[in-house]
Amino acid sequence: MTQDNFLDQDTVFSKTNETPGIRAKIIGVGGAGLSLVDGLRLDNFQSVEQLAVDVDSRALSECIASEKLAIGRRHTRGMGTGGDFALARKAAEEEKDSIRKKLDGMDVVFLLAGLGGGTGGGAVSVIARLAREAGALVFAFCPLPFSWEKGRHAQAEDCMTELRKFANAVVPLPNDSLLQIGGADATALECFAEAGRNVSKGISAICSLIFRKGMIDVDFVHLRKAFYRRAGRTLFGYGEGEGEDAIRHALRELMLCPMLHLPEVSKAADALLILITGGTGMGMSALQQAALEIREEFKAGDHVVFGAHVDENMGNRVQIIVLGATDLEAGVKADVAPVADQVIMAKPKSKQSHASKLKSKPIADSTTKGSKKTRTGKKDQVDQNTFEFMEEQNQRGIFDDLSSRNLYEGEDLDVPAYLRRGVKIAV
Amino acid sequence: MSKIIGAVEIGTSQAKALVGEVGEDGSLNVVGMASRPNEGMRKGEIVDFRKAAAAVHAALEEAEKMSGTTVDSVYLAQTGAHLDGQMLRGSAFVASSDNRVAVDDLQRAESEAKRRQPETGRSYVHHVRTPIVLDEKVVEDPVGLIGKKIDVGYWSIDGDDQAIRSALHVISNYSLEVDDLILSSIASATMVAGPDLRRAGSLVIDLGAGVTDLVLYHQGYVAYTGVIPVGGDHVTGDLSMGLRILEPYAEKLKIEHGKASPDPSDDEEDVWIIGNKTIGDRSVSRKAISDVIHVRVVELFEIIRKELGSLLDANELKGGILLTGGGSQMPGIEQVAGKVLGLPVRKAGFPPGIEPELAQPENATVLGLLHYGLQDHSLPGQKKDQEQTGFLEKLAHTFGIG
Ligand SMILES: Nc1ncnc2c1ncn2[C@@H]1O[C@H](COP(=O)(O)OP(=O)(O)OP(=O)(O)O)[C@@H](O)[C@H]1O
Ligand SMILES: Nc1nc2c(ncn2[C@@H]2O[C@H](COP(=O)(O)OP(=O)(O)O)[C@@H](O)[C@H]2O)c(=O)[nH]1
Ligand SMILES: [Mg+2]
């Protein structure tokens, strides 16, 4: 079910206060995960616990998380894994019982881990699995290696696949793209910090939904239902606006959010969470309109969770956060040449000609790609034609098909060149 | 009596169909031509059969209507990263006691060269003949000459059966036959690089929407072909992501304002995305547009440079490097290409006699198909079509057509 009636709900203006009983924990795993935990700004949610997990005991000792768990000491005596994710996976398995204890009673678990790292990539899927087993809803935010970290991509991809088996939503944070979010002169570290703040926004949004009472409320059951299936691709974005037309501005900024314009990011969402936070002046009809537009933009299916919160500190500002997920397992339709198609099914092995690095690749099985579910929403009569045209084109997305990578010298040529080369584009 | 022939390129952005009339004197006259947007394709390969077929059929229908006639068969262009080329060589000792070369000797050399079969699941799409060598000397036609040993070579392109089959089905579903499969790059080069340029040695680069097709000629013969799965769609996709706009707007911006290199003169100037300055419209800087494009095209030519390696030799490429295909219309692209490849690069033109409205770089492939198809590529003494017919019959059989 959904909040089908969310637009008709009675307006309940209430002061924020915490919903008791629900427990959440943020877990940083490995170097990148720990540094994300250190950068979190979650002052409003004191009750959310933070745990750092690492093989590297020095990194662990420097982290500000309140709880810490060292794993793999037997194997490395507190040194890092040296990028060996199999080792980290094993270490986490061996430490299962202590990890379970840390997960006991959790309703929501946020995992932060760099999938290109040994510890982050290896241990995170084990923790995700244990968290699911413990009954928690699992959201993961995962930095992915820069294009130039060539040795780490295959591993990161493996770890992502593994993690997606257990997490309810995995938000990829490709480091190439994080470079784009800082200003023109921002250093990599500043960009990482900015990315950390964005992750905070995402986590805060989910926490707000479950811990606070709002203007339009979501309870935990809704959230659980929406993200119940394990997720494929996700989308995560935010926007902020100020002044008279704050919601409009926030919407506009949301649509331009760099995190929504990445190759890995889905353009549609089967499950979509929308949280709008604003000052006391936030109008109900503008809210409803915004929710409608967002829903339409992401072609959201049945599972929409919409929450609106009033926060006096926001003044005349409005913030919108969206988090969505598509279920990769659903809605894939076969699309093959209709005649005599069973004649040859053998997949050729790739082979090489002279010194070419362009391997002739087997054609990705056409049954596994393309044909996304087409959803139709209500459309504005006036702009119907343009809209339909845009929607059609939108779905054609040149980089949409992630089932086959266009690899050349270890880089995916379908990923925008400016991202891979770290060239900043000023929008 | 004149003869009607057809040509089809199932291009990633546009399906293009052409109807030509061959006069009794062998002259070719284009009597019908049409293009239709093709949404069924990515990077030169069919991903949505119905959409690709619909585009091709609509283009064929329109071209036929324009010509006032119908075609029975077409030459079909082939591209896609699944294609793979290599040189196949064969030789034969001259059989007769007086050492005079006979047609039969040539054919034995040919069969030996083509003996090698592609891997399971792959088929040959195109064998391109390279020079005939008689006792280590290149000869036009050895039949009747005296010598001991004949060497022939074929630059042979094989491809994935599934991809080839889809393309053939698009044509057979319109109840047409395929006269021949011709590599897109070779078709384009036939149109924009005349015999003199090919003899002098030249490289033709067709910048399409989904792929970039390459063909390199040494001394008049194909020495290398390649398909790089990067094209104008990547430029558009990069712009869409980099400027955070929908792809149709990105495509429009690219065509109206795109440049291959940032131009200092339009420094801080902005352009409107939609152009009507309504709500929802916004402006972006020209610099942002050309920055995005520049990185992509530089990378593309770097890949070409790496792929060609030592083939990129100024002494062997006196005919120069020519750009064609829709993407070659990007201002400044030849300078970027020249810089990366380290050799002079120019935009290709069309030979006189092609009507101006047809003589557009996007049409190089489809026009070239007809011209290439009309030429005789068989071995001396062999009937034209003899080899191709057998080869296509085999393909058709493999794929359950005809
Ligand atoms: N003025 C222009 N500037 C830049 N690019 C252009 C221009 N005009 C057309 N293009 C691009 O050229 C491409 C279309 O070229 P073309 O028709 O040769 O490709 P195609 O044959 O459909 O594709 P392919 O050969 O890759 O299958 C599109 O990507 C289009 O954006
Ligand atoms: N976004 C982000 N990525 C990081 C950070 N630190 C390291 N990484 C990336 O994470 C990967 C290395 O993982 P790391 O966490 O250091 O290794 P681990 O400790 O073995 O898990 C590389 O791909 C880095 O680019 C960080 O602070 N932020
Ligand atoms: Mg580490």
Ligand SMILES: [Mg+2]
């Ligand atoms: Mg083309």
